[in-house]
Amino acid sequence: MDKDTRFALLVIGLPFLGLIYCLVILGVMMTSSVAQDNPVTTGIIFGIIPLGIAMYLWISASAKAYHKKNKDLRFSQSH
Numbered sequence: 001m002d003k004d005t006r007f008a009l010l011v012i013g014l015p016f017l018g019l020i021y022c023l024v025i026l027g028v029m030m031t032s033s034v035a036q037d038n039p040v041t042t043g044i045i046f047g048i049i050p051l052g053i054a055m056y057l058w059i060s061a062s063a064k065a066y067h068k069k070n071k072d073l074r075f076s077q078s079h
Helices: 002-031 033-037 037-079
Strands: none
Touching: 002 033, 002 037, 033 037
């Protein structure tokens, strides 16, 4: 899959994933009495989930780029 296709999927797919996530949150809030009794805790939990995913993706991409940069640097210094 080339970069343009991945970018198009990201631009089109990410909003739909967000919409589905919001619908899941609404469904949980409407059907679960525990979520209705504790809306702040439920909101924090549903807020931490995408934050955690974003942090994981950011850190793993940064680590991959850092590793590639150091690998290229070590290769250029040895030759």
